[in-house]
Amino acid sequence: MPETARLPERVELVDVPFFQLSDAPGGPSALAALLNHHRVITSPGLVDERMQQLAKGQSAQAGLEAVARSYDLLVYPLPGNLDALMQQVSAGHPVLVMQDRLFGGPGSQFAVLVGYDQRERILILRSGNSRRWHTSFASFDDAWGEAGRWAVLIQPTNQLPAQPVERVWLQAARNLQAQGQTQAAQRALRTARKVWPDAVL
Template sequence: MRGPSRLLGALALTCSLLGLHGCASMQAEQTRALLAQPPADIPSQAVLSGTPFFPQSELQCGPAALATVMQSAGVRITPDDLTRSVFLPGRKGSLQIDMLAAPRRHGVISTRIEPSLTALMHEVAAGHPVVVLLNLGLAIYPVWHYAVVIGYDLPSGEVLMRSGTTELQRLPLYTFEYTWARSGQWGFVVLPPDQLPAASSETDVSDGRVTFERLATPQQAVSAYRTALQRWPHNLVMSLGLGNALMAAGDARGAADVLAGAAREHDSAAAWNNLAMAHLKLGEREAALSAAEHAVKRAQVAEPRWLDTAMGTLSEVRQTLSGK
């Protein structure tokens, strides 16, 4: 997890942002570059005016920010519904790991974005409000606060947010960059399984979907993996995920097709092993034996962590063959 591992919610929104602005001018390289040469592939201004707004109660910036982006993703939910899962009274705030986990329990996927102002603006331009973690205090006295970026205005050099009790807060880009940098520019979007972030890395998208699969229905997981593989068709982890999700959904033939492609392309012990199981499910015993033998061979040569599993699968296939 990037950024602070232990985080406090906002103690209050009384920090003087005017004072921070003076410091910001010394540490705003991204802002200077962005204003000097705005990205050509997004508009100079964007605002997601239809984004819900939940004025936060004391210390409840985490649940309020989450409800904002989850409602934007189509989930009917309120901050009160999320308080128990993300708010820690003893720490007076919400941990990043809990903020990422909560949406996945409701059928939507939280995904980290790339830590940059340009990535943030690409998400907003794509229609995705972004949860960000800011430090509104000082290095020696941090005041952590979750807000939701819903817009930007490059001509005026501002970021637009749902923040605290302010429905539309305009913050100078210089100040925003300074306060955001303290969290390692940590931010994420929440989207339905059939949508992708505009500015997340392949690794972050893969990680988000793998975690989502553990809590999702098989059909939701299939949708999530299929959507991501349209952008990254050669990703082994997501190909394995799609194969497993199809198996769980009762589509062994679809799983076998996906896993066969992954096994051939990557010569992966895991893919060969899972392909053997798919063939076995389909009653294709000879094909299952061939795939299981490939899995063992590959594990012996280059992927020893899969050897025990592959040997177990091969034994199961041989027992099935001997009993036919």
């Protein structure tokens, strides 16, 4: 892994909150942890209620993204490789991921990637009823691949991710705008212009 060779050997974001499993897939619990991490006081139950209001009939991923945007947070999708995820964790950004059967149950499950150890080749996730679930790089990659390699950052609009990509950030800002979070979208645009002066929505 050429990219990860430049990262710290071991990182763990110990301050990321944790909620016990609220439902089998764990999406509301995982998102509630990230929202609280960004000082949005909520609970898995409230996230679940808001998902029902905002995204009834949509996929679980779309529902979680809609809820995050409803709190003026930007949903930034990541590339489907482990290097990209570890890079963000190394920069202090927990990553929301979807796995397939990784934690012993049927179907897809959501988790928050909060750490890694390159020497041991393990990842640390908040998932299900485990605050510190350890899994090998290979097991994670298999289960993540089975679930479509969906991984996103839930970011404040004034905070770019590590090695940001202009088109990805601006599309995420447009998604905020499309959901009616116009002021948040404009804040994201102002953040973009500090790095890309010609950025437009």
